[in-house]
Amino acid sequence: MSTEDNSAFLEVVNIKTHFETPRGVVRAVDDVSFSLTRGRSLGIVGESGSGKTILVRSIMGLLPKRGTLREGAVMYRGENLINKTPAEMRGTWGREMAMIFQDPMTSLNPLMKVGKQIAEPLMSHLGMEKATAWATAEKLLHDVHIAEAQRRLSQYPHELSGGMRQRVMIAIALACGPSILFADEPTTALDVTVQAQILELINEQRRQRNMSLLLVTHDLGVVAGNTDEIAVMYGGKLVEKAPTKTLFAEMKMPYTHALLESIPKLNHAAHTRLATISGRPPDLVHPPKGCRFAPRCHFARDRCHSEEPPLTAGKSPDHVYACFYPVGSAEYSERKVEISRS
Ligand SMILES: Nc1ncnc2c1ncn2[C@@H]1O[C@H](COP(=O)(O)OP(=O)(O)OP(=O)(O)O)[C@@H](O)[C@H]1O
Numbered sequence: 001m002s003t004e005d006n007s008a009f010l011e012v013v014n015i016k017t018h019f020e021t022p023r024g025v026v027r028a029v030d031d032v033s034f035s036l037t038r039g040r041s042l043g044i045v046g047e048s049g050s051g052k053t054i055l056v057r058s059i060m061g062l063l064p065k066r067g068t069l070r071e072g073a074v075m076y077r078g079e080n081l082i083n084k085t086p087a088e089m090r091g092t093w094g095r096e097m098a099m100i101f102q103d104p105m106t107s108l109n110p111l112m113k114v115g116k117q118i119a120e121p122l123m124s125h126l127g128m129e130k131a132t133a134w135a136t137a138e139k140l141l142h143d144v145h146i147a148e149a150q151r152r153l154s155q156y157p158h159e160l161s162g163g164m165r166q167r168v169m170i171a172i173a174l175a176c177g178p179s180i181l182f183a184d185e186p187t188t189a190l191d192v193t194v195q196a197q198i199l200e201l202i203n204e205q206r207r208q209r210n211m212s213l214l215l216v217t218h219d220l221g222v223v224a225g226n227t228d229e230i231a232v233m234y235g236g237k238l239v240e241k242a243p244t245k246t247l248f249a250e251m252k253m254p255y256t257h258a259l260l261e262s263i264p265k266l267n268h269a270a271h272t273r274l275a276t277i278s279g280r281p282p283d284l285v286h287p288p289k290g291c292r293f294a295p296r297c298h299f300a301r302d303r304c305h306s307e308e309p310p311l312t313a314g315k316s317p318d319h320v321y322a323c324f325y326p327v328g329s330a331e332y333s334e335r336k337v338e339i340s341r342s
């Protein structure tokens with residue numbers, strides 16, 4: 001595929017990932033579809049437990065084997081990955097799809113020098129000679145803006161700062177030149193300044209390498225400036241998706257609106273209480289019958305509790321949402337007046 005080809009090259013079609021547990025079947029990802037275009041970035045946002053990580057793991061085929069029920073298709077460059085075995089996926093991991101995790105300390109090997117951790121996949125996946133692999137590892141550390149790269153190669157992870165360890169993780173993820181980078185909460189363990197630098201680095205590398213990025217976070221503020229498109233998940237479902245600008249200008253789901261309200265704003269007075277979404281996320285063994293957000297939604301009506309809202313297109317076809325009484329509808333505005341009076 002040429003780098004100019006902008007057609008969707010990852011297509012996730014109606015995927016379901018359910019887990020059998022003693023308590024019943026957990027519907028962690030429940031009928032999610034979306035596509036990703038070469039070189040573009042998609043943010044996946046939602047509260048804890050909404051199924052973000054399991055969605056990413058479902059695409060990459062990184063799921064426990066026992067008790068996992070999977071349906072749907074993961075089409076990557078015209079091939080369905082859903083039923084591939086780990087042995088069959090080995091050529092895809094690292095080379096086509098790579099992943100950065102939240103906490104580098106759990107994914108870096110504490111007993112192995114940084115250089116070896118970067119060089120090994122280069123030798124095993126790309127068949128590089130040792131000397132070339134180490135030279136490439138050094139270049140990768142330069143790419144992720146680590147100073148004194150040569151010295152760092154012979155250090156252990158604990159000798160590096162948190163931000164630097166995350167940069168090493170990014171270098172490892174980039175090593176085999178993947179087409180898609182999955183970043184699952186890559187900055188939550190870092191302080192705000194380092195967080196911004198890491199996101200900038202991920203985006204810089206995405207542009208330079210024409211990679212696609214799938215950035216997972218619970219923070220709508222993080223995806224706002226860092227992705228082309230945003231998908232919002234709630235209770236294992238995709239409930240709203242739109243190009244980033246459209247989402248912020250015309251969000252339709254009361255849930256998306258509530259997520260936005262929960263971001264701290266600079267212009268808030270010092271002791272203003274932060275709006276949080278009251279109530280608890282749905283039980284994924286016994287999810288509510290209608291809209292999964294209805295029990296927590298101030299705008300829900302009878303229909304929302306009995307009927308599941310389908311994903312519907314907004315003004316533009318690339319904006320979809322699952323809500324019967326979206327932000328801006330007559331019923332929504334009517335309820336808003338009632339709330340402000342009470
Ligand atoms: N192996 C498993 N067996 C049973 N349930 C699981 C398993 N793995 C995940 N789950 C459940 O699936 C749901 C989705 O989990 P997931 O880790 O995708 O959430 P998340 O959106 O990534 O949350 P967070 O923001 O906390 O990382 C959760 O309710 C979780 O408890």
Ligand SMILES: [Mg+2]
Nearest residue numbers: 052053054184
């Ligand atoms: Mg997660």
